[in-house]
Amino acid sequence: MNQDQLKQLVGEAARDEVLKLAAGQIIGVGTGSTVNYFIDALAPHVDHFAGTVSSSNATTERLLKHGFSVLDPNSVSSLPAYVDGADEIDADGNMIKGGGGALTREKIIASMAKQFICICDTSKQVPTLGKFALPVEIIPLAQGVVARKLEKLGGVVTLRLAKNTRLDLEQTPSQPFVTDNGGWILDIAGLVITDPLLLESQINQIAGVISVGLFAQEKASILLVSGTSGVSRIT
Ligand code: 5RP
Numbered sequence: 370m371n372q373d374q375l376k377q378l379v380g381e382a383a384r385d386e387v388l389k390l391a392a393g394q395i396i397g398v399g400t401g402s403t404v405n406y407f408i409d410a411l412a413p414h415v416d417h418f419a420g421t422v423s424s425s426n427a428t429t430e431r432l433l434k435h436g437f438s439v440l441d442p443n444s445v446s447s448l449p450a451y452v453d454g455a456d457e458i459d460a461d462g463n464m465i466k467g468g469g470g471a472l473t474r475e476k477i478i479a480s481m482a483k484q485f486i487c488i489c490d491t492s493k494q495v496p497t498l499g500k501f502a503l504p505v506e507i508i509p510l511a512q513g514v515v516a517r518k519l520e521k522l523g524g525v526v527t528l529r530l531a532k533n534t535r536l537d538l539e540q541t542p543s544q545p546f547v548t549d550n551g552g553w554i555l556d557i558a559g560l561v562i563t564d565p566l567l568l569e570s571q572i573n574q575i576a577g578v579i580s581v582g583l584f585a586q587e588k589a590s591i592l593l594v595s596g597t598s599g600v601s602r603i604t
Pocket of ligand 1: 399400401402403404453454455456465466467468469470471472475
């Protein structure tokens with residue numbers, strides 16, 4: 370099986386997981402290629418849910434295309450489950466997220482949910498977080514000062530640049546990547562994250578940081594992970 374097939378497999382397993390919820394509930398939906406498989410697998414069951422809360426403009430677009438109702442998070446008081454992918458996950462359920470740049474809204478929706486169902490393939494499982502560069506969303510005018518403070522944590526900090534994709538033809542590669550919130554992203558490479566909770570709290574305290582893609586306070590409560598022998602469920 371290739372990685373896309375593994376993503377599809379775990380997306381379908383997440384569909385089965387959320388269909389165990391009583392009908393008429395609202396679910397939170399993350400962002401990324403694995404989640405896209407989940408959304409597509411869930412589409413025939415749109416009537417099972419009262420609606421969704423979305424973590425990005427890209428996810429909202431996909432949900433609406435399939436006929437899901439997408440609700441304003443401010444109108445939602447109870448969210449039984451949030452389904453999202455990860456760039457890295459350790460054995461305790463701590464994650465690095467934000468490879469797709471949606472970390473802030475992902476963290477907000479995760480904080481609303483009773484359960485965080487993380488979906489990934491085995492390539493995302495690591496003994497220690499940090500090989501994947503840690504994304505930090507920032508207020509653009511604070512780029513210089515925040516980058517200098519983040520460098521003191523021991524990694525190499527770079528400003529994420531816009532990709533010159535078809536959707537983004539107006540931007541040259543030297544322009545910063547801009548998040549759905551109008552923020553920029555600094556990626557910290559070369560960290561060895563032995564205490565994710567502490568590092569998350571340290572980075573959160575830097576003025577100019579919107580959020581960090583370290584999910585230790587909002588870690589996964591259920592992990593569905595696909596590999597060559599199928600999908601395992603870890604709680
Ligand atoms: C986006 C994310 C994604 O969940 C993460 O990047 C994993 O993406 P993919 O499923 O495409 O590998 O955090 O901000």
